[in-house]
Structure formats: structure tokens, C-alpha cells
Amino acid sequence: MIAIKLTKKTAATVSLILLLLLYFCLLAIAVKAKLPLVTQFDSTINAFIYSGICDALDPLAKFLTHLADYRFLLYLTVFFAVLLAVFKQPVSGAVFFLFYTASRELRTMTKDFVGRTRPKEGDGYSFPSGHMMYASFFYGYLLYILFRSLKKETQKKWKKPLLACYFLLLAGIGWSRIYLKDHFATDILGGTALGLAWLLIAILVTEWLEKKAQHRKAADPQKSMNAKRA
Numbered sequence: 001m002i003a004i005k006l007t008k009k010t011a012a013t014v015s016l017i018l019l020l021l022l023y024f025c026l027l028a029i030a031v032k033a034k035l036p037l038v039t040q041f042d043s044t045i046n047a048f049i050y051s052g053i054c055d056a057l058d059p060l061a062k063f064l065t066h067l068a069d070y071r072f073l074l075y076l077t078v079f080f081a082v083l084l085a086v087f088k089q090p091v092s093g094a095v096f097f098l099f100y101t102a103s104r105e106l107r108t109m110t111k112d113f114v115g116r117t118r119p120k121e122g123d124g125y126s127f128p129s130g131h132m133m134y135a136s137f138f139y140g141y142l143l144y145i146l147f148r149s150l151k152k153e154t155q156k157k158w159k160k161p162l163l164a165c166y167f168l169l170l171a172g173i174g175w176s177r178i179y180l181k182d183h184f185a186t187d188i189l190g191g192t193a194l195g196l197a198w199l200l201i202a203i204l205v206t207e208w209l210e211k212k213a214q215h216r217k218a219a220d221p222q223k224s225m226n227a228k229r230a
Contacts, residue, residue, distance in 0.1 A: 013200055020197035024128070027190050031127050032114045038186055045185035046119065049178045057179065064176035067169070068131035070104060073138045077101075080142065089145075091209045096141055099202040100134070106198065107133050107191075120181040129183045129191030135173050136195025137202070139166055144203055 030038045066072060077100045084093030111125040118126040143166055147155055174188040 010204070013204060017197050017200045017204075020193045020200075024190055024193040024197065027186060027193070028110065028114050028127065031116055031186055031190070042184040042186055046178055049175065050181075053179065061176040061179040064172045065131060065180060065182075068135035068138075068173045070130065070134055073134050074100065077138065080145075084145070091213060092145060092206055095202055095206045095209065096145075099141070099198065099205075100138060103133055103137055103195070103198055104130070106194070110190075110194065116184075116187070118182060119184060122182065126183055127187045127190055128194055129174070129177055129187040131177055132170065132174055132188050132191030133195035133198070135170055136192050137199045139169060140196065140199040141202060144199075 027038075077097055081093035081097040084090065084096065107128065107130040110128055111130075114125065114127045116125050116127040118124075143162060146162070147159070150158070170192060174192065177183040177188060178185060
């Protein structure tokens with residue numbers, strides 16, 4: 001069994017995962033308890049976004065929401081998983097697909113636990129936002145794969161712009177979910193936090209499995225040589 005080497009980078013990633021999960025848990029408890037601070041925060045943010053509702057923005061809100069639709073992203077996940085397998089990255093493809101599909105079950109469990117109703121009548125519970133979970137994970141993992149395929153010099157050049165685009169996209173999707181009256185502001189924060197934590201866990205699992213596969217490949221020739229000598 002190959003353990004993940006606890007480098008500074010890995011330790012920082014694990015720490016960030018724990019912080020995101022802690023933040024999500026505290027927020028979930030606060031939402032479930034209906035704390036006045038949470039209610040006031042949601043009312044303020046939602047009222048501000050509702051004040052900008054107009055016919056001209058409706059298509060944009062619907063388009064951004066569609067970019068985080070589970071089924072739409074599932075089709076893209078299958079496409080990229082197959083593409084990664086073709087380009088000899090089966091581990092990344094498998095983790096991408098399995099973690100994305102599992103995110104739906106994770107969303108369902110947390111929604112059932114909190115049991116928060118939506119701002120307007122609709123199917124299912126409100127907290128956390130499933131769209132934000134899916135988008136945070138899907139686009140984040142896609143960005144991770146892209147970074148790994150780039151040279152170090154190119155990574156340094158494009159890291160900040162691509163991350164800015166990533167978080168800008170998440171902000172736009174979050175805005176659309178509130179705009180369409182499907183979620184409260186804290187639903188967006190909770191879904192994003194859980195999605196980012198899920199993303200970082202998937203990255204750690206990917207790197208661990210790849211190191212394990214590399215170790216096996218390195219061990220196989222040695223076993224063959226020992227067998228021939230015997």
C-alpha cells in the first residue's frame with residue numbers, strides 16, 4: 001500500500017479540506033437552527049439581487065444555471081472521462097466520473113439532513129445548492145487536468161487568469177440561482193464550500209492512485225528479472 005507523501009503541498013490541501021468541511025458543517029447547523037443572523041444575511045442578499053430582476057437578465061440567469069445542470073455536466077463528464085482514457089490518463093478519467101456522480105448522493109444526504117425549504121415553491125430542499133456543488137467540482141477538476149497538461153512556465157503565466165475565470169463563473173452561477181429564486185445566499189455558500197472540499201479530495205485521491213500505479217509498473221520489471229534469475 002502506497003501512502004500519500006505528506007509534503008507541504010499535501011498538508012496544506014488537507015488543512016484546506018478540513019477548514020471547508022468545518023465551515024460547511026457550522027453553516028449547515030446554523031441554517032437548520034434558523035439563527036437570526038443567517039435569516040438576516042439571506043434576506044439582505046436575496047433582496048438586493050431581486051431588486052435587479054428584469055426581462056433583459058432572465059436569459060443570462062437561465063444560461064448560467066444551465067451551465068451547472070447535473071445532467072448537462074454528466075454528459076460532459078462522460079465525454080472527458082473517455083477522452084482522458086484515450087490519452088492514457090484512465091485514473092483521472094475514472095476519478096472524475098466517480099466523484100462527479102457521487103456528488104449527487106452527497107447533495108441529497110445533506111439536503112435531507114438540513115431540510116430547508118426553497119425561497120419559492122419547488123421540488124426538493126434548498127440547502128446546499130446542488131448546482132454550486134456540481135459546478136465547483138466539475139469546472140475545478142477540469143481546470144486541474146488542464147494545469148497538469150501545461151508546462152511550468154505556462155502554468156505560472158495562466159494560473160491567476162484561469163482561477164479568476166473559474167471563481168467568476170461560480171459567482172455568476174451563484175447569482176443566477178438566487179436570481180431565479182431557487183436558493184438563499186447561504187445555500188450558495190454551503191454548496192460552494194462542499195463542492196470545493198469534494199474537489200480537493202478527488203485531487204488527492206487521483207494523485208495517490210497514480211503514484212500507486214507508477215509503483216506497480218516500477219515493481220513489475222524487477223519481479224520479472226528476479227524470476228528469470230531464479
